[in-house]
Amino acid sequence: MVVDDDLTAALAALRAVGRRSSVARGLQGGVEQRLLQSIVDATASLFDAEASSIALFEADPDRLEFRVAAGAHGAGAVGLQVKPTEGIAGFVFSTGQALALTDVASDPRFDLEAAERTGYVPRSVAAVPLLDDEGSVGVLQVLDKRGSPSFSLRDMELLAIFASQATTAITATRVQRDTGRLLGEVLRQVGDRTMTDAQVEALVSDVTRGLDDHPEAPFWRLVDHVASLRGLGERDLTLVGDILEVVARHAQRARRRA
Amino acid sequence: MRLRGISREWAWGGSTGAGVRVGIIDSGLETDHPRLAGRVVQSVAVELVDGDPRIVQDESGDLYGHATACGGIILGLAPDVDLVSIRVLGADLRGKGTAFAAGLEWAIDQGINVLNLSLSSKSEALFPVFHDLVDRAYFRGVVLVSAANNVPAASYPSLFSSVFSVAAHSEPDPMRLYYNPTPPVEFGAWGVDVPIAWKDGGSTVATGNSFAAPHVAAMVALILAKHPGLTPFELKAVLAAIADNPRRPTPRVPNRP
Numbered sequence: 001m002v003v004d005d006d007l008t009a010a011l012a013a014l015r016a017v018g019r020r021s022s023v024a025r026g027l028q029g030g031v032e033q034r035l036l037q038s039i040v041d042a043t044a045s046l047f048d049a050e051a052s053s054i055a056l057f058e059a060d061p062d063r064l065e066f067r068v069a070a071g072a073h074g075a076g077a078v079g080l081q082v083k084p085t086e087g088i089a090g091f092v093f094s095t096g097q098a099l100a101l102t103d104v105a106s107d108p109r110f111d112l113e114a115a116e117r118t119g120y121v122p123r124s125v126a127a128v129p130l131l132d133d134e135g136s137v138g139v140l141q142v143l144d145k146r147g148s149p150s151f152s153l154r155d156m157e158l159l160a161i162f163a164s165q166a167t168t169a170i171t172a173t174r175v176q177r178d179t180g181r182l183l184g185e186v187l188r189q190v191g192d193r194t195m196t197d198a199q200v201e202a203l204v205s206d207v208t209r210g211l212d213d214h215p216e217a218p219f220w221r222l223v224d225h226v227a228s229l230r231g232l233g234e235r236d237l238t239l240v241g242d243i244l245e246v247v248a249r250h251a252q253r254a255r256r257r258a
Numbered sequence: 259m260r261l262r263g264i265s266r267e268w269a270w271g272g273s274t275g276a277g278v279r280v281g282i283i284d285s286g287l288e289t290d291h292p293r294l295a296g297r298v299v300q301s302v303a304v305e306l307v308d309g310d311p312r313i314v315q316d317e318s319g320d321l322y323g324h325a326t327a328c329g330g331i332i333l334g335l336a337p338d339v340d341l342v343s344i345r346v347l348g349a350d351l352r353g354k355g356t357a358f359a360a361g362l363e364w365a366i367d368q369g370i371n372v373l374n375l376s377l378s379s380k381s382e383a384l385f386p387v388f389h390d391l392v393d394r395a396y397f398r399g400v401v402l403v404s405a406a407n408n409v410p411a412a413s414y415p416s417l418f419s420s421v422f423s424v425a426a427h428s429e430p431d432p433m434r435l436y437y438n439p440t441p442p443v444e445f446g447a448w449g450v451d452v453p454i455a456w457k458d459g460g461s462t463v464a465t466g467n468s469f470a471a472p473h474v475a476a477m478v479a480l481i482l483a484k485h486p487g488l489t490p491f492e493l494k495a496v497l498a499a500i501a502d503n504p505r506r507p508t509p510r511v512p513n514r515p
Contacts, residue, residue: 085348091285091322094347094354095377096413097405099324099466102451126465135355135380150451151465153428 035169036068039140043162044071047155048146051120053077054130054166055089056138064089064139073120073143080117089139092127096136098160100126100151126151128159130167137170264499270480275336277486278479281370282332283361283377284325286316286345293330293455294341302364303345304357311353311360316345323457327464328374328472330455335432335476336483342370346377355379359387362415366395371482374475375404375421376468378413388414396420401482401490403475405468406443417442420490422478422497426450426470435477437501445497447473 036054044052051074055064062084069077084090092099102124122143130138140163145151229240279299289298303316320326329341346361347354358377365373373395379388392415395402404416406425416423423442426449427434436446449470456462478493488496 085321087322091324095324095468096380096407097376097466097468099464099468102463104462131380133380150463153426153450153465156465
């Protein structure tokens with residue numbers, strides 16, 4: 001057990017890390033979602049497909065969650081969850097092997113339940129894994145090419161390229177997604193090694209409390225404003241920096257007066 | 259360079275694969291599927307107990323349909339082989355690589371002649387485990403046939419040199435085989451719009467390297483049934499010799515004056 005002073009200092013440090021991470025996430029403004037969306041948009045358009053979607057793996061409970069979709073019949077898939085032990089997406093995710101099936105709808109025994117929940121039952125489907133250094137993180141799917149009843153080897157190669165783009169987008173933002181887990185690990189190191197999961201969880205939520213406020217809170221609106229400045233030239237950014245410095249000094253004086 | 263005197267007739271003429279055991283390390287075979295026609299002689303699964311793998315009898319059929327598809331392709335070419343189902347895909351995703359390695363080890367130690375693998379692992383931690391297993395298989399004469407991965411990143415065991423790594427070609431002929439002299443992918447077999455068996459007694463049409471690999475597994479079984487005792491090294495040489503690659507013109511050797 002570390003002494004209380006050490007723990008207090010560690011918590012303060014973790015709080016600073018958590019705050020910076022949250023600000024970074026806010027500044028990013030859903031870049032992952034936008035990139036993934038642009039990938040399924042491009043896929044649906046290139047293949048002239050009825051639908052294209054990306055599902056990402058989420059743990060506890062293990063599931064594949066459809067995050068983005070495109071195409072005339074894609075919208076119904078967003079938000080859908082399937083078990084990794086089921087269906088084409090589950091197989092491709094579990095094995096890392098790309099595959100395509102034709103004549104899906106003609107066989108009533110085929111795994112249609114998930115498809116029916118999206119409101120669209122495809123005739124053909126191609127699925128490729130999103131693979132990072134550790135293994136599968138999700139699946140990219142395309143349903144029904146309008147010009148052809150099946151998918152060619154070239155199609156599968158192109159899909160693999162789109163999948164690697166999607167994986168890059170996801171890996172870049174995973175650091176933020178894993179902040180909570182990281183905090184938990186660090187707490188175990190600095191704290192008592194016999195701490196239960198629940199105790200660690202309580203400390204982590206204490207550390208991160210107040211960081212993920214309602215997105216409309218004034219602080220996050222400010223973060224949004226700053227995020228919108230990306231792409232400005234160096235001169236404009238210097239001007240914005242000067243203005244912010246003046247505002248910050250004003251804020252300091254206001255605090256001292258209070 | 260082509261080995262002379264080795265023809266398809268010599269390699270597997272009259273062979274049905276009788277007496278050869280082929281293991282499918284995958285999602286579990288649906289033993290009562292009409293396309294498998296009572297050829298499944300054993301079904302096991304890898305269960306993880308507190309993270310430790312254990313081999314148990316398996317009666318849960320095929321989770322996805324994929325193992326059954328591979329089994330059906332193999333029986334289509336080699337109707338008299340005995341199939342062994344080794345299910346390594348299951349509920350516990352975190353132990354996936356461990357289960358795969360345990361299933362592979364069990365199958366090698368059973369001396370199953372040919373193993374069809376649809377999985378691969380990118381785990382650095384499992385690299386030495388798979389390396390040892392693949393060597394063990396090679397030295398015991400167990401043939402490992404693996405679907406090549408489409409992505410350029412490293413994945414094991416499909417990239418190890420003694421494994422028969424297979425990619426798909428699109429010519430609709432189950433016996434059409436290509437040899438690629440520039441590995442890691444060494445063989446090409448039919449893998450586009452292949453009619454396959456699927457779960458719950460069903461069937462469909464599929465594309466992917468994992469449907470090409472079982473064609474090569476079946477060819478190896480046909481050769482082994484006719485020529486028992488050939489080593490993995492010899493079997494690769496036979497496949498290369500009977501492949502459908504365009505023949506290079508024989509170089510003209512100038513007569514010396």
